Amino acid sequence: VIEAAAQANTTPKPGAADPLFLRACRGERLERVPVWIMRQAGRYLPEYRALRERYDFLTCCRTPDLASAITLQPVDRLGVDAAILFSDILIPLSGMGVEVRFTPGPQLSTPIRNASDVAKLRVADARETTPFVLEAIRQLRGELPTHVPLIGFAGAPFTMAAYLVEGGGSRSFDAFKALLYREPRIAHRLLDLCTETVGSYLTEQVRAGAQAAMLFDTWAGLLSPDDVRAFVLPYAQRVLKTVSGIGVTEGCAVPTIYYGGESAGWLEDCRDLGAHVIGLDWRIRLAEARIRLGPHIVMQGNLDPAVLLGPADDIPRHVESVLRSANQGASGDSAWAAGGHIFNLGHGILPQTPPDHARRMVDAVREISMRPA
Numbered sequence: 001v002i003e004a005a006a007q008a009n010t011t012p013k014p015g016a017a018d019p020l021f022l023r024a025c026r027g028e029r030l031e032r033v034p035v036w037i038m039r040q041a042g043r044y045l046p047e048y049r050a051l052r053e054r055y056d057f058l059t060c061c062r063t064p065d066l067a068s069a070i071t072l073q074p075v076d077r078l079g080v081d082a083a084i085l086f087s088d089i090l091i092p093l094s095g096m097g098v099e100v101r102f103t104p105g106p107q108l109s110t111p112i113r114n115a116s117d118v119a120k121l122r123v124a125d126a127r128e129t130t131p132f133v134l135e136a137i138r139q140l141r142g143e144l145p146t147h148v149p150l151i152g153f154a155g156a157p158f159t160m161a162a163y164l165v166e167g168g169g170s171r172s173f174d175a176f177k178a179l180l181y182r183e184p185r186i187a188h189r190l191l192d193l194c195t196e197t198v199g200s201y202l203t204e205q206v207r208a209g210a211q212a213a214m215l216f217d218t219w220a221g222l223l224s225p226d227d228v229r230a231f232v233l234p235y236a237q238r239v240l241k242t243v244s245g246i247g248v249t250e251g252c253a254v255p256t257i258y259y260g261g262e263s264a265g266w267l268e269d270c271r272d273l274g275a276h277v278i279g280l281d282w283r284i285r286l287a288e289a290r291i292r293l294g295p296h297i298v299m300q301g302n303l304d305p306a307v308l309l310g311p312a313d314d315i316p317r318h319v320e321s322v323l324r325s326a327n328q329g330a331s332g333d334s335a336w337a338a339g340g341h342i343f344n345l346g347h348g349i350l351p352q353t354p355p356d357h358a359r360r361m362v363d364a365v366r367e368i369s370m371r372p373a
């Protein structure tokens with residue numbers, strides 16, 4: 001199995017036949033800027049809502065036929081340059097011993113608040129606890145057009161731990177932050193367990209055929225930059241190392257993407273994470289992010305998702321300003337597609353977004369980034 005997956009996943013030699021998105025992750029010079037959308041498979045699509053009338057969210061995540069059909073929906077409708085597996089960052093929690101319900105916000109069966117709660121948690125082996133995710137990936141690799149690579153993903157350890165302690169979503173995650181400061185040793189033990197679980201989860205996705213691996217650390221920005229260094233980055237780095245490591249030993253090297261949510265306060269620290277691509281929200285100009293990240297890291301983002309709620313005719317202007325900002329920092333070259341940028345929103349697409357507006361954004365990225373700068 002490993003051999004077959006490694007074969008399916010061996011990074012092809014750089015060249016025109018290699019998908020645009022993967023070449024972008026490697027920082028290559030391109031004919032245009034690639035584009036995909038965080039949460040591109042979801043409630044803003046009528047075809048997703050139609051399926052959800054018949055199946056609940058967890059059934060969609062746990063049934064490979066459904067997960068793969070939903071993954072393909074935005075590829076068909078929008079013509080994006082990458083697919084992202086339809087699933088959720090909280091799916092591996094059941095393997096750790098915590099059940100999650102979505103109503104639609106996540107609700108965990110038992111919040112993890114103290115040492116004995118942490119002691120009850122297990123490290124989940126993805127092959128045993130989430131085989132349906134790996135099956136969906138294998139299936140998708142047979143269904144996706146070869147120019148549309150599949151992104152696998154997981155929640156980063158810090159963000160997973162935030163949900164585990166809080167027992168669900170929260171505005172400020174006070175219970176989680178209280179644990180970090182009152183009981184740092186317990187918090188680190190919890191982060192360790194999440195790191196092992198997420199490491200297995202993402203590694204097995206790559207072995208199953210995911211062609212890029214993304215870590216979502218949506219809540220990292222809750223902390224001060226110093227505490228990000230203590231509680232966030234070392235754990236994300238360990239996962240990224242594990243995932244990159246299998247490329248070396250098993251020949252299935254994949255690019256890695258780290259999204260740190262509101263990360264403008266500690267962007268320099270992202271240089272050393274070991275991620276090829278850093279996802280950015282809209283609170284920073286890409287020209288500034290380029291300076292702070294240095295020349296070698298690829299940037300992904302960062303249009304405010306709310307722009308797609310405004311008039312469709314305004315969208316190209318906003319797209320152009322993001323492209324221009326990314327391009328300003330591009331090293332020594334004035335072409336739009338000089339490399340170093342993958343277009344995306346700065347966070348997930350909003351459920352009330354008109355699908356035509358998402359399409360307008362994708363088209364605008366193509367048109368504008370193919371023009372001479």
Ligand code: CP3
Nearest residue numbers: 038039040041042057085086087088089104105216218348
């Ligand atoms: O990007 C994609 O299209 C792939 C699918 C995907 C989902 N969630 C589907 C989903 C991905 C990559 C995620 C990541 C995720 N999930 C994150 C990190 C990125 C981010 O947006 O910050 C987080 C924090 C979660 C946790 C989560 N899942 C929340 C807070 C919620 C409820 C709030 C909401 O948006 O409804 C979910 C549910 C969820 N995950 C839905 C979808 C399509 C909605 C479920 C439904 O159909 O009712």
